[in-house]
Amino acid sequence: MMVDTENLSEKYQWRNDLEELLENYSNYSYDGDLDGGDVCDLNNGTVFESLFIPTLYSMAFVVGVLGNGLLLGVLFQSRKRWSVTDTFILHLAVSDVLLLLTLPLWAVQSASEAGWEFGSALCKITGTVFTINFYCGIFLLACISVDRYLSIVHATQMYTRKKSWVVHVSCALVWSFSVFLSIPDWMYLEPAKDDRRGNKAECIRNYKKFGLDVKHQKIIGRGLYHTLGFFLPSVVLIFCYSCILWQLRCGTKGLQKQRAFKVIIAVVAVFFICWTPYNITLLIDTAELNNSSIGCGTQTSLDKALTVTSSLGYLHCSLNPILYAFVGVKFRRQLLNILKSMGCKLKTNIKLESLTRRSSIWSDSRETSNSIAI
Template sequence: NDLPICTIRYLTASVQSEMLSAELEAVFIPVLYSLALIVGLLGNGLVLAVLCQLRRSWSITDTFILHLLVADTLLLFTLPFWAAEIAQGWSFGTPLCKLMGAIFKVNFYCGIFLLTCISLDRYLSIVHAVQMYSRGKSWKVHASCLGVWLICLLLSIPDWIFLQQLEDERSKTVKCTYNYLAYKTSVKDWQEASRWLYHIVGFIIPSIIMVFCYSSILLRLFRGSQGFKKQRAIRVILVLVLAFFICWTPYNITLIVDTLHANRTLNETCESTIILELLLSATAALGYIHCCLNPILYAFVGGRFRHHLLQMLKSINCIKCVCVCVFAITSARAKILLP
């Protein structure tokens, strides 16, 4: 007699969780994604302008920042499609579903891998005084970045294969989702494989590398003399590490719990189902904000970028002032010459 009651409670909890999650997403997520798109494009645009101004004196880190900028910008361009899907369902067709899903996955992986490359370069340079790339051979840096892009493209193959526009029978909405039954494959095996690939390759390994590299850098800096430049370098490193983990750790922990929950490793209850659905929506939105923070963290925190940005903005204001003055003088002369 308890089995039907438990089943009914579970189904009711699932429906309630989906309704609460849908209401949260339909109101909050599209607004957040719109703001992220505007702020991200503005920040990446300013970084690109500064990099163009400094193109003759690019450092190795600047090259990584350029590729990171491209990855973040392409990732931002997918946000309107996901916001539209949340608001009214996916109405762009299966080909665009595959394209947007693959672009999102490629640039998501690429952003994390490039951050890891930056940490490795800084670790070797500061701790071991080893330069992986020489200034005279910048093609090696671009070759490394292209290798990262290629690996990320290979990791997106499941998205090209399984993503489809499908109708959700429970919510009666059209979604861009994975259809593992399309090629008569095991749904459970592919879901578990894709989840653990994301957990291990997309978060755990890069996190371990970044923690090791930046911890070693901090220990090396603390052992030396505490000059102003070193104190500023320590502050920048702490900001970078904290921002990465603050944005992505909550989502990845929630996703790991959800994976264990789906595999019956953890006990499945009505309350846990509701909480996981809400946490996944909230923590995913927090993770997407990281692509807006990258321009600030990897460019404007540095003194050189901030200096050139202020110079560029001042020059723009001067041009505006000159234009206003010329316009005012011309108007005044015109009024004098009028009869």
């Protein structure tokens, strides 16, 4: 019996060609350019977001709006006794509330199968408001830390009642700089669909809009965020509060010193607990932008990690009022006074002292210490 070697050779050659084709297709599907829009199927990420984001954002919205609303109420009730710190906290509460008001729209985008359904104009407005208040909140925290550092460590008053315009100018500069940093949102934000994510419309920065290099623009934008939105404020917070803690440690303030340690540690800890995981994840994702061999599984995991850690960061807006309520003695006393004046009968062992007292857990400075919030 003769074997047709020619046909057999063609048969094996055909099989080898098929296997090579399938291998190439597999490599193309999972390791290609993620910015091309036709490589990875990231639909699993959208399913995760549709469950996780609405739940967490709704919780942050309710808790944050109620908490910051109470904080604004306390500040308004005591507006005749405002200190410099209270002015900063007022602006911080306003920025937190405005940022929180954008969360329901992002939650609806994630929960809806169609995605963003509010139009291009509202996409730009919502995204810009979010960015402005994100930067504004972080910069105001830095301003508060600098004010306390100068007052406690150097006994210097950069802001005084006689020069109240200085603190208002500082807040105006913070808001103006935050608006400046939001310019890219006005330029790039628009509803866009990505067939990798189930062809769902999302309000995102469309870097392809002007025909420039996508990865290059992403790296520049993220570098700006890392520098101004986290690293610089972190350096300011760590330096100022480390010096304050050292100064208090070397002093003889007794109970006041212990309270200051609690508030300072709480403020710094909450900031870093909320924002450090997101910044680490974003740094990893940025480093992977130039990695052409990254798999779809890795990219999906990074997307989920970014969703979780960014949501944790946004919770920071909700935690500030809780921090003041549980750690800030004066805020708690003032809130109890307001509730009692409204007819609420509260059983408490807290001794309500005069709110006009000039002593403080922060310093002996009359201008900085008389903060209603802390």
